[in-house]
Amino acid sequence: MIRVLFFGPVAERVQTREKQFEFIQGMKLQDVVTALSVSDPQAFDIVSFTAVNQTQVKDMQLPLNDGDEIAFMAKFSGG
Amino acid sequence: MIRVLFFGPVAERVQTREKQFEFIQGMKLQDVVTALSVSDPQAFDIVSFTAVNQTQVKDMQLPLNDGDEIAFMAKFSGG
Amino acid sequence: MQDAVRLQTEDFSVDAEIAALKSSSKRIGGIATFVGCARDFSEGRDVSRIDFDTYPAMALAELQRLRNSAIEKFGLLDACIVHRIGSVTAGDNIVLIVTAAEHRAPALNACHWLIDELKQCVPIWKKETTPQGESWVTPHP
Amino acid sequence: MQDAVRLQTEDFSVDAEIAALKSSSKRIGGIATFVGCARDFSEGRDVSRIDFDTYPAMALAELQRLRNSAIEKFGLLDACIVHRIGSVTAGDNIVLIVTAAEHRAPALNACHWLIDELKQCVPIWKKETTPQGESWVTPHP
Numbered sequence: 512m513i514r515v516l517f518f519g520p521v522a523e524r525v526q527t528r529e530k531q532f533e534f535i536q537g538m539k540l541q542d543v544v545t546a547l548s549v550s551d552p553q554a555f556d557i558v559s560f561t562a563v564n565q566t567q568v569k570d571m572q573l574p575l576n577d578g579d580e581i582a583f584m585a586k587f588s589g590g
Numbered sequence: 591m592i593r594v595l596f597f598g599p600v601a602e603r604v605q606t607r608e609k610q611f612e613f614i615q616g617m618k619l620q621d622v623v624t625a626l627s628v629s630d631p632q633a634f635d636i637v638s639f640t641a642v643n644q645t646q647v648k649d650m651q652l653p654l655n656d657g658d659e660i661a662f663m664a665k666f667s668g669g
Numbered sequence: 670m671q672d673a674v675r676l677q678t679e680d681f682s683v684d685a686e687i688a689a690l691k692s693s694s695k696r697i698g699g700i701a702t703f704v705g706c707a708r709d710f711s712e713g714r715d716v717s718r719i720d721f722d723t724y725p726a727m728a729l730a731e732l733q734r735l736r737n738s739a740i741e742k743f744g745l746l747d748a749c750i751v752h753r754i755g756s757v758t759a760g761d762n763i764v765l766i767v768t769a770a771e772h773r774a775p776a777l778n779a780c781h782w783l784i785d786e787l788k789q790c791v792p793i794w795k796k797e798t799t800p801q802g803e804s805w806v807t808p809h810p
Numbered sequence: 811m812q813d814a815v816r817l818q819t820e821d822f823s824v825d826a827e828i829a830a831l832k833s834s835s836k837r838i839g840g841i842a843t844f845v846g847c848a849r850d851f852s853e854g855r856d857v858s859r860i861d862f863d864t865y866p867a868m869a870l871a872e873l874q875r876l877r878n879s880a881i882e883k884f885g886l887l888d889a890c891i892v893h894r895i896g897s898v899t900a901g902d903n904i905v906l907i908v909t910a911a912e913h914r915a916p917a918l919n920a921c922h923w924l925i926d927e928l929k930q931c932v933p934i935w936k937k938e939t940t941p942q943g944e945s946w947v948t949p950h951p
Contacts, residue, residue, distance in 0.1 A: 519805055523805070562727055584792055585805070588794050589787065589788065589794070590763070590784060598946055641868055665948065667929075667934070667936045668905070668936065669934070682825055683828060687824060687845060695851075695900050696850065698849045699847070700845040701845075701921070702843045703842050703917070706839060760838075776844070777918070780918065
């Protein structure tokens with residue numbers, strides 16, 4: 512199972528804070544991005560950062576592991 | 591009357607916090623400096639700043655007025 | 670003893686955080702702090718309320734990483750970072766950074782660096798409530 | 811309401827000074843503070859006590875001048891400066907600077923500028939008590 516988390520403005524556009532994907536052997540981060548770009552294109556307009564297991568990731572070819580936690584995030588505005 | 595004030599390390603060397611000089615018409619700041627350089631030379635070794643009426647002064651030819659308050663001060667070390 | 674980096678709904682006390690840092694060392698000569706507050710005015714609109722959303726696990730990991738980097742980069746004796754979550758209103762405190770060093774320059778420079786980095790790296794989002802409705806804050810580039 | 815620049819023997823509260831500044835404006839978005847403390851170690855010697863001497867009339871005039879300059883130069887909404895006089899021991903607070911602005915950079919830059927200027931321009935002298943006796947602090951160039 513892959514958990515995908517949404518926060519703040521992205522969660523508002525996806526209208527949920529979490530989606531789950533079945534883990535498939537050989538799955539890459541790009542596969543999740545592609546699936547969500549189709550289901551929630553308006554959310555991806557504002558996604559600036561991606562994290563896997565709480566660490567920022569830029570390489571969309573990153574292989575995923577079962578149980579990974581992914582977050583697609585808008586620009587931060589804390590502080 | 592001219593009041594001359596000493597603080598901190600300078601007061602310690604002059605061994606007083608205040609001296610008074612009679613005001614003489616035409617008196618300049620340099621006249622007070624000269625008098626004190628003779629009476630308290632060890633204090634002037636560490637004087638870095640001079641103030642007249644709480645304002646820093648660099649021109650020793652400044653004419654004095656009766657009632658002026660002069661301070662000869664070592665480098666500041668507050669903060 | 671509270672954690673040196675925290676996300677919390679309640680307000681913070683600058684005095685209490687400074688006291689906690691001072692108890693760790695008598696070598697401290699300078700302590701710099703930055704407090705970010707909710708303004709009643711932003712981008713030309715009145716702001717009555719700010720709500721925060723955060724990714725807590727990643728935010729805490731990033732705050733801890735920033736604290737460690739600042740301690741190493743500026744030679745700090747100690748540092749703490751507290752960010753409020755939940756809701757605040759105009760005038761309320763939002764974020765606190767405290768940096769302690771032997772001398773003033775590293776403490777002040779580290780404090781400035783930390784708040785700049787926090788805004789760049791920590792997953793927290795602000796939503797402002799104004800007379801025109803609610804909107805997520807878009808940070809300036 | 812306390813004066814915005816003060817020399818005082820008693821300790822200060824950072825929270826109280828920040829609250830006083832915040833009561834003056836809800837436009838404040840960033841507050842920077844600097845607290846200088848008495849270290850237990852200076853120039854290789856243990857320091858058990860620090861005594862201050864000051865030229866009060868000139869020190870207050872200079873502090874007021876610095877505060878006004880900082881408000882103008884950095885566009886601050888408010889600022890306060892408190893310096894303790896009398897005696898303090900290791901760990902005690904010595905000086906507090908608080909600067910408030912709409913945004914963080916001016917508050918932080920003004921705070922740094924003010925403590926640097928204070929050390930240059932304000933007639934206050936420190937005498938340290940160490941196991942080797944008492945000595946007036948000679949500032950570094």
